[in-house]
C-alpha cells in the first residue's frame with residue numbers, strides 16, 4: 060500500500076450485520092458496479108485512492124477469493140480483518156492469528172474499535188500489542204481512536220447552530236487532548252517507519268444519525284497530525300474519519316470544504332472515510348468512494364442502471 064504523497068483511502072466494515080450469503084451478495088453487487096465503470100473511471104480511481112473492505116472473520120477468506128477473482132483491473136480492494144490476537148500462534152482457543160491473516164491475504168487489521176473497548180474490555184495496552192502484531196506480519200494497522208464525550212452543543216440542531224467558534228475550538232482541543240494520551244500508548248510499540256492508518260471515530264458519532272461536524276473532524280485531524288507521537292513518525296500516517304459517515308461528507312472535509320475556520324489550511328487533513336451502516340447499500344458505498352477520490356461528477360450515474368459510470 061503506497062502512500063507518498065498520501066493516497067486517499069475509503070472502506071467499510073460490515074461489523075456483524077450481514078449473514079454469510081449477504082456478504083457474498085454485497086461484494087458481488089459492489090464489484091458489478093465497478094465493472095459497469097469505464098476504463099478511464101477505474102484508472103483515475105485506482106491512481107489516487109485505496110479501497111478496503113472488512114467483512115466478518117467467517118467470510119474473510121471467501122471474500123478475499125471473491126475480490127481477487129472478480130475485481131476489474133486496475134482496481135485492487137484491500138481486504139481487512141475486524142480483529143486479531145496479538146500473538147502469532149499458541150494456546151489461545153477461539154482467537155485469530157495475525158500471522159494466519161497475513162497468510163490468507165489479509166492486508167489491513169482494524170484495532171481498538173470503540174465496540175471492542177466498550178463490549179469486550181479492550182485497553183490501550185492490549186491494542187498497542189495488536190498494532191505491533193499487525194506490522195510484524197506485514198499487515199497495515201487501522202487504529203481506531205476518538206473521544207468519548209459528545210460536545211454539549213450537539214444536544215440539538217439549534218444548540219449546534221448557536222455554538223460559538225470559541226466553544227467549538229474548545230471541543231476540538233478537548234477531543235485531541237483525550238486522544239493524545241491514547242495514541243502515545245497505541246503507537247508505543249510500532250516501528251515509526253511502518254505505514255499506519257488512524258481512524259478518527261468520535262465514540263459519540265458511531266451508530267448515530269449524523270456524523271460529527273466537518274469543522275470538528277478537520278480540527279481534530281489537524282491537531283492529531285501535530286501530536287509528537289504522530290508528527291515524529293517517518294512512515295505514512297493516514298487519517299480517515301468514521302462515525303455515521305456516508306455520501307456527501309467527504310467534500311466537506313477535503314481542502315476547500317467547510318472545515319475549521321481561522322486555522323491555516325492544510326492541504327489534506329483527512330485522507331478518507333471509514334464507513335459502517337451508510338455503506339450497507341453497495342451503491343452508496345460506491346458513491347462515497349467516488350467522492351473521496353474527487354470524482355463526485357460521476358456519482359449521479361451510479362443510480363442509473365443503463366449508463367456507464
Ligand SMILES: O=C[C@H](O)COP(=O)(O)O
Pocket residue numbers: 072260264265266267301302303304333334335336337
Ligand atoms: O466501523 C465503522 C464505524 O464504527 C462507523 O460505523 P457507523 O457508520 O455505522 O456509525
